[in-house]
Amino acid sequence: MRETSARLLRLLSLLQTRRDWSGTELAERLAITTRTVRRDVDKLRDLGYPVDATVGVGGGYRLGAGAEMPPLLLDDEEVVAVAFALQAGANDSVTGIGEAASRALSKLRQVMPSRLRHRLEALEVEVVDRTPVASAVDAALLSTIASVCHNHERLRFDYRAHDGEATRREVEPYRLVRSRLRWYLMAWDIERRDWRTFRVDRMEPKIPTGPRFTPRELPPGGAAEFVARGIRRGAAQVRVRVLLHAPFEEIAPKVYDDWGSVELVDDDSCAVVLDGRSLDAVAKWLYAFDVDFTVLDPPDLRDACRALAERHTLIAARYRRA
Secondary structure (H helix, E strand, O other), rough: OOOHHHHHHHHHHHHOOOOOOHHHHHHHHHHHOOOHHHHOOOOOHHOOOHHHHHHHEEEHHHOOOOOOOHHHHHHHHHHHHHHHHHHHHHOOOOEEEEEHHHHHHHHHHHHHOOHHHHHHHHHOOOOOOOOOOOOOOHHHHHHHHHHHHHHHOOOEEEEEEOOOOEEEEEEEEEEEEOOOOOOEEEEEEEOEEEEEEEEEEEEEEEOOOOOOOOOOOOOOHHHHHHHHHHHHHHHOOOOOOOOEEOHHHHHHHHHHOOOOEEEEEEOOEEEEEEEEOOHHHHHHHHHHHOOOOEEEHHHHHHHHHHHHHHHHHHHHHHHHHH
């Protein structure tokens, strides 16, 4: 009986991970016959789960609308993940969910079997209360924007740019993207007729929302890559090109995509293109490679490197005297 119940829970879990399953696929995943699959589906229906049968070669199954996943379907690893997420409550980038998270965790404990409930209790943690970062956004604002993205509705909002300038924007919203502690909206700007990225903490949506729109094809790489490129462009004040006198294989693992690129020159050297906030900052990065290098562009980077070398020389001399 216990084996059958566990199989039913696993069958229900499989039905929730994908829209359609053939009877053969379910039988293979559960290591049973297709006939047993049919019997287990009937048992799920008796328990009130709307499992629809589809016609076709071999038959197929789909979980109907209105089905809910019982908490008992969480395995041990999922319990750990949910417990940590809920006990953390509101994080630095989202506000307004702490109380709801605590209520959800309390309900989760009530429906868990004793073995998992004891594990939840063992995971009890304390969270240091601190002021959210300046870029934090309210959960209700995220929910509003996520809703218009899902419904393909135009969104109007007041937007405050980095320099403080305020503008009224109308966009076709597509995706919410989080990068570290900031939230961004990727959208098609109606007036500018181009893709744009907006920081959510600088947005003030206007109600009601606009008419529905037909979704456009996203740029290559999708929303996350588009937002990442925009962040890199916004953060970079200077771009340099430097020849490093070291093999490509030695340097490539040290250069991350979000701040530079590497190209092979020959067996003993490679060229790097680096983006940074200042030439002084880039000069420090170059010394971190700990290899000889030649500045290719811009020439002013040579002055920044010389200034840094002089500071290091003064510090070294100070320690020699000490």
